[in-house]
Amino acid sequence: MQTDTTARPLPLVGVRVVDFSWIVAGPQATRILADLGAEVIRVENEGHVDSMRLGNQANPQQPSYNGSGFFSNFNRNKRSVTANLHHPQGHEFVERLIAISDVVIENYSAGVFDRLGFCWERLQELNPRIIYCSISGFGHLGRNAHYVTWGPTAQAVSGVTAMSGLPDHEPAGWGFSYLDHTAGFYGAMAILMALHHRDRTGEGQYIDMAQVETGMVLGGVPMLDYQVNGRTYERVGNRSCYPAVAPHNTYPCAPHPGAWSEAQAQAWPSTTSNDRWIAIVAETDAQWRALCDVLQAPQLAEDPRFATNLGRLAAQDALDAAIAAHSRRFDCRELMYLLQARGVPAGAVQNARDKLEFDPQLQARGFYPVASHPELGEHRFEGFPARFSGARWEVRQAAPLLGEHTHPVLAELLGYDDATVATLFEEGAV
Numbered sequence: 001m002q003t004d005t006t007a008r009p010l011p012l013v014g015v016r017v018v019d020f021s022w023i024v025a026g027p028q029a030t031r032i033l034a035d036l037g038a039e040v041i042r043v044e045n046e047g048h049v050d051s052m053r054l055g056n057q058a059n060p061q062q063p064s065y066n067g068s069g070f071f072s073n074f075n076r077n078k079r080s081v082t083a084n085l086h087h088p089q090g091h092e093f094v095e096r097l098i099a100i101s102d103v104v105i106e107n108y109s110a111g112v113f114d115r116l117g118f119c120w121e122r123l124q125e126l127n128p129r130i131i132y133c134s135i136s137g138f139g140h141l142g143r144n145a146h147y148v149t150w151g152p153t154a155q156a157v158s159g160v161t162a163m164s165g166l167p168d169h170e171p172a173g174w175g176f177s178y179l180d181h182t183a184g185f186y187g188a189m190a191i192l193m194a195l196h197h198r199d200r201t202g203e204g205q206y207i208d209m210a211q212v213e214t215g216m217v218l219g220g221v222p223m224l225d226y227q228v229n230g231r232t233y234e235r236v237g238n239r240s241c242y243p244a245v246a247p248h249n250t251y252p253c254a255p256h257p258g259a260w261s262e263a264q265a266q267a268w269p270s271t272t273s274n275d276r277w278i279a280i281v282a283e284t285d286a287q288w289r290a291l292c293d294v295l296q297a298p299q300l301a302e303d304p305r306f307a308t309n310l311g312r313l314a315a316q317d318a319l320d321a322a323i324a325a326h327s328r329r330f331d332c333r334e335l336m337y338l339l340q341a342r343g344v345p346a347g348a349v350q351n352a353r354d355k356l357e358f359d360p361q362l363q364a365r366g367f368y369p370v371a372s373h374p375e376l377g378e379h380r381f382e383g384f385p386a387r388f389s390g391a392r393w394e395v396r397q398a399a400p401l402l403g404e405h406t407h408p409v410l411a412e413l414l415g416y417d418d419a420t421v422a423t424l425f426e427e428g429a430v
């Protein structure tokens with residue numbers, strides 16, 4: 001049912017977040033809060049900017065602090081102020097901001113925020129109701145608390161890297177910093193729980209979030225298998241052991257229809273490949289027979305090796321090769337539709353262009369809203385993967401320019417007069 005959602009409330013309106021985070025983990029958490037209506041104010045240092053401001057530049061020949069689409073996506077709906085925390089007046093400015101806010105978040109290495117003068121005890125002095133979320137690699141307790149991590153290193157320690165790859169190869173890793181995102185999701189969840197607790201009790205909260213531990217939950221089945229059965233995990237690639245079913249893999253498809261224009265090739269340099277795939281799973285014999293029918297391969301259905309799931313498991317190499325010989329005749333999206341119509345789980349392996357331009361499901365759900373940016377222009381953002389019957393999320397604006405809101409926050413929110421604001425800028429305090 002299509003309904004007008006603009007009248008629905010943004011659930012976190014009235015919540016103010018002072019955001020010291022950078023890279024991905026922290027900004028992912030505050031992006032969720034901002035999408036839901038919170039006022040998120042990024043505190044940045046012009047002398048040591050978030051490296052994401054400099055990455056994936058829209059115009060690499062003329063890079064700027066505001067030219068990164070990656071940064072814009074993770075920092076939409078936020079405000080930006082600059083502050084020199086080593087200057088007394090800059091430090092005071094930030095303390096005054098914290099005193100009238102609800103949440104403080106950072107994802108520095110353990111101990112950094114304390115050394116900047118913002119330990120938990122000091123934050124409580126400034127604002128007894130404050131919720132402070134610190135996301136670090138190993139958390140603030142234990143022998144490894146002072147160790148530094150990056151997304152892939154946290155994934156390795158959490159065990160998920162060992163789970164990814166083919167059985168006869170070294171660990172493949174995940175190729176992307178998924179634990180940065182996982183830590184952000186858990187960070188947002190923890191902050192929401194702390195806000196709920198404060199609404200009931202009036203108490204602030206200190207949240208010590210270990211990024212490595214947010215990956216531990218992704219290895220639940222292997223950990224349980226080791227504890228109960230004494231078995232260590234073995235990489236299986238795209239195949240499945242729990243439950244053990246076959247086929248369970250990705251299979252080649254026909255090249256993408258339509259030629260690439262020169263403009264398209266320049267706009268999508270990493271996605272112009274004709275390397276097309278589909279993921280297919282047959283959990284039951286009925287699904288297996290339907291798969292053979294859709295592939296127009298009656299000889300597969302009649303092959304005694306593949307008559308049962310046990311047989312298909314025992315002959316997976318031959319099974320996968322046989323399916324691939326037929327799947328490559330089909331377009332991956334059309335084959336997905338044909339298989340899903342017969343109740344066979346199947347999904348086209350989509351690239352960025354597929355998702356943005358050709359996926360009618362994402363278009364129907366409005367998953368890629370549009371917002372304007374002073375330097376990047378109008379562009380699309382990934383959405384929030386939930387729809388509410390009595391509330392909404394919204395992409396209201398692209399990421400802020402560096403320090404774009406320093407003056408209005410000082411003057412309008414904190415009440416600094418124009419002369420004082422001018423002095424703060426002159427002395428390099430902000």
